[in-house]
Amino acid sequence: MPPTIDDSQILEMFSHETTKEKAFELLVKKYKQDIYYNVRKMVLQHEDANDVSQNVLIKIWRHLGKFRGEASLRTWISRICSNESLTFLDKKKRSLQIYEGDYTDYREATQPQSAGENDFYSATKIYDILQQAMLTLPDKQRTVFSLRYYDEMPYEEMSKVLNTSVGALKASYHFAAKKVETFLKDY
Amino acid sequence: MARLEDIKKIETFPVPDGYFDQLEKEVLQHVKAERVRQKRRSLLLYAFSGVAAALLLLFATTTVVKLLRHDSPAVVQTTPEQENPVLTAQLTTQPDTDPAKTLLTYHPSPANEIEHDPTQLDNVDYQIIEYYNDEILYDETF
Numbered sequence: 001m002p003p004t005i006d007d008s009q010i011l012e013m014f015s016h017e018t019t020k021e022k023a024f025e026l027l028v029k030k031y032k033q034d035i036y037y038n039v040r041k042m043v044l045q046h047e048d049a050n051d052v053s054q055n056v057l058i059k060i061w062r063h064l065g066k067f068r069g070e071a072s073l074r075t076w077i078s079r080i081c082s083n084e085s086l087t088f089l090d091k092k093k094r095s096l097q098i099y100e101g102d103y104t105d106y107r108e109a110t111q112p113q114s115a116g117e118n119d120f121y122s123a124t125k126i127y128d129i130l131q132q133a134m135l136t137l138p139d140k141q142r143t144v145f146s147l148r149y150y151d152e153m154p155y156e157e158m159s160k161v162l163n164t165s166v167g168a169l170k171a172s173y174h175f176a177a178k179k180v181e182t183f184l185k186d187y
Numbered sequence: 188m189a190r191l192e193d194i195k196k197i198e199t200f201p202v203p204d205g206y207f208d209q210l211e212k213e214v215l216q217h218v219k220a221e222r223v224r225q226k227r228r229s230l231l232l233y234a235f236s237g238v239a240a241a242l243l244l245l246f247a248t249t250t251v252v253k254l255l256r257h258d259s260p261a262v263v264q265t266t267p268e269q270e271n272p273v274l275t276a277q278l279t280t281q282p283d284t285d286p287a288k289t290l291l292t293y294h295p296s297p298a299n300e301i302e303h304d305p306t307q308l309d310n311v312d313y314q315i316i317e318y319y320n321d322e323i324l325y326d327e328t329f
Contacts, residue, residue: 024218028211036210040200050210057214061221149191181191 007073041146042085079161133183145176
């Protein structure tokens with residue numbers, strides 16, 4: 001169970017040179033799981049999620065001093081997770097020369113060679129099918145779906161994270177959920 | 188097939204044992220190393236700034252001293268002629284005065300010895316005008 005230290009205490013400690021590292025340690029303990037799962041829902045593979053999570057935490061270390069407190073710390077961290085995940089996916093697609101919409105090839109290119117080779121990728125059938133369903137979604141729509149479906153993030157907060165209007169997010173989630181349900185019906 | 192609402196309840200992303208502790212350890216190590224690198228860079232920057240400031244100060248001091256020496260009246264920049272201890276007497280005649288009288292004008296000289304031709308000294312008014320850079324320091328007519 002992560003420690004229940006208040007975000008304002010973390011920020012206060014981080015602002016002093018002598019307690020900066022300790023503050024960051026407390027932040028990592030508090031948010032590491034949330035960060036990992038936020039990222040994992042986007043990038044799907046554990047190894048990729050590990051790399052991106054580390055990048056997110058290092059980015060937090062470098063920029064927390066500039067955090068202005070306009071949104072909550074959790075929202076700010078979610079935004080970094082989202083941006084880093086999307087950046088990672090763009091790079092990966094470019095390196096695999098995969099174009100928007102060609103998600104079957106993307107999955108085939110990144111899937112383990114045989115079933116069970118990577119236990120953490122296809123632990124359950126449902127997990128595997130849901131991953132397939134999410135892969136059919138465009139990147140931003142997948143982000144909206146993840147944040148709403150898994151994190152149950154309010155649209156107002158999501159609007160700050162993704163810099164998109166609440167109306168657009170509601171519409172995006174509605175279409176994403178319909179696509180996933182249609183995909184699941186076939187199984 | 189399970190509905191979307193039911194799938195949510197299933198843990199769909201299993202994680203290796205001890206992974207989160209490992210993630211924390213790696214990130215904190217990275218941050219520590221970055222802080223050490225940053226401190227080293229800061230120290231180098233301070234050292235470099237200190238040396239640059241010292242050199243600038245030395246240059247400024249040298250320049251100011253040079254300027255002060257140049258302007259000081261106690262420091263006379265003399266030409267080779269002026270350093271010659273023998274006065275160079277320049278004979279000039281004033282058109283509106285007695286042509287027999289010759290005004291001797293002595294140009295600035297650091298020395299006091301005067302070498303002159305006695306035959307030239309009869310009926311001569313002496314006017315000693317001591318100049319320094321066109322400024323009259325001493326004026327005596329006798």
